[in-house]
Amino acid sequence: MRELAQSLVDALRNRNETICFCESLTAGLAAATVADIPGASMVLRGGLVTYATDLKASLANVPPAILEEQGPVSPVTAREMARGARRACGADWAVSVTGVAGPDAQDGHPVGEVWVGLSGPRWTASSSAADLVDAEWSRFALVPGAPVPVRLLAGDRAQIRRTSVQAALAAALAGLREQKLPANR
Template structure:
């Protein structure tokens, strides 16, 4: 059974809904869930916020936060999820922000992806590479970081695919932990 099917089944069993706020994946996470029959029972919709301006105007991410932390950060992922949950009126929202590559962006290496999850009781964020098996990642040097950071490995579309899988795994885990 796929992670998308497991997530749908878990949400359905709780009579809960989900929305997405996507940057680097540009709707791929919502589309992956929608590929599963029965997704309409739980999937409300989502926001594609590829630009910082849309993160602010659609998902209510404070511009000052983006300026201070950068768009590829734990804090922005959390705020994207909070904003999508509020705007879409769902029980849960999942956010993805990162650098698919092939090049670094603003000093952030390709493969750096943050997943945000907002639910009824809490909001959290995780690095996508930490949610997947070790062979899906690699270490990269980030400007100003005291040590290498774990990032997703692969070409642009592989990073996007792995980011979606990490987001679905993170969402499933977080929803199950809430019980």
């Protein structure tokens, strides 16, 4: 994971851009992972730890209607967390992480369901964390209401949190690589 964090810091430094985080189940672990890299102070603006649902609204500005309709664990909530953190921290990029680390399911969401949001200068998106990491860190599970097995993060609580950070860093790096620098920059 250190290599991913180093690559992210290097990419941001090369672009003269900044990043921030909005973290729920990882509780600041993603920002701390980036902060461990020498030179992170040039790119890391900070972050929001929105472990409690109400803080997603009050700190990250997630509209209460979204939290009520979608809940704290959803792709829509992840996008709004990233969008709100980007504004709150004044960063070029923001990454959010929300999900269920376990040991128990939460509000009908299974252990290992994690969403990563990414907000950049031109767009905001979200992805399942299980789709952002190598298959060895995920599993398929039958989830009530889903027509097919769903890919989730695998492992115990600590492993799911670490893998969520890996997914968040991978999403940020992929987003940077996809979005070309403007010609006048």
